[in-house]
Amino acid sequence: MVNALVLTVMVELTIALQVGVVLRALLFMKRMSDVTTTGYVPAIDATALQALLDSDIS
Numbered sequence: 001m002v003n004a005l006v007l008t009v010m011v012e013l014t015i016a017l018q019v020g021v022v023l024r025a026l027l028f029m030k031r032m033s034d035v036t037t038t039g040y041v042p043a044i045d046a047t048a049l050q051a052l053l054d055s056d057i058s
Contacts, residue, residue, distance in 0.1 A: 004020035044052075 001020065001023075003023060004016045008016040
């Protein structure tokens, strides 16, 4: 946010706001990528899927 403040003083307010929003968006994406994980989900064959669909969940 210091970058946005420096740009506000040196350049126009609109450019400073645009830079601030972009920097915040990048920071948000970085934080979200830090807290989420991805992994491999194995495929399920047709017989196992049918067994799951036929099973009584109650």
